[in-house]
Amino acid sequence: MTALGWAVLVVALLGVVLAAAALERERTRSRRRWDRWSTWVDEAVSGRLPAPTFEETAESSVDARLRRFLGSSLDARRRLDEERDAIQSLIGTIAHQAKLPLSNIILYAELVGEAELSPETRRRTELVLDQAMKLDTLVSTLVTASFLESGAIVVAPVPCRLDAVLERAAGEVATAAGERGCVLRVLPTAAVCLADPTWAREAIGNLMDNAVKYSSAGGVVVVGVEELEVFCRIDVTDAGVGIAEEETASIFRRFYRSPSTADDRPGLGIGLALTRQIVQLHGGFVRVRSAPGRGSTFSVYLPRAAPAGDSDAGVDA
């Protein structure tokens, strides 16, 4: 090969090497750029604004624009969160404040009902009482929903006897059961679990309330307790309308109501969400077994209190 030929070959090889190096540099830069942008997006998703860059390159001007965009999205999200919190707290406050006047209306209507009244006045008084009770249920549900939304539920578990919890919860559902012509049977138990008695009553009471609400007239609801190794399992069983299999995952979502029952049974779809949240705060869980048209069993698992050959002292009834 002539000297010129060698020279051309060397230049060509040099060109190839330089092009490969340039390509590799560009690939590295592009990889870094994508890594940086995806880190920024991740940070923005978790609410942080990426640190600014101070270079005068075309690339850094894209960086700056992306940063501005992420910044304004974050601001918009923050504003939305603040507005949502404000609305939630307003609803919670109004609901709380409406409870007292409503209780007074119910009390006074009951007092009026005890007096000697003409049949017409009695009918009207009962109407007022009935409407006030409905309003009271709605307002109580709103108070509960605002608790649920704000994550303000704090449980203080203590060793507590389940028979007392179940009896109190059943007492609160007794009127509704009577009105539906349902029998609510609580089986005896000596189980002691680790739970906040007030919140446990609320959680299990919701299940009893549902069992009555979704039963037919004359239905029987049975509440029983099984002591397992780590948990106490509280079963609330009804022979009511049941739940379709494809719905069992949805019923614990806030505001979910089955289209098959939503029209003829009152409710807002937050009872089960609240029950699940309360039970989870105790370190427990909720399960459901159901067959449409045959009934349902909701099972609440609450931690057992340490088996104490100890005295009953300190056990909350």
Ligand code: ADP
């Ligand atoms: P609500 O009863 O106010 O609708 P819940 O959150 O308590 O709200 O229940 C959500 C849905 O789950 C109900 O709308 C109903 O469709 C279904 N459900 C709950 N408990 C039962 C039950 N014992 N039997 C049949 N369906 C039930």
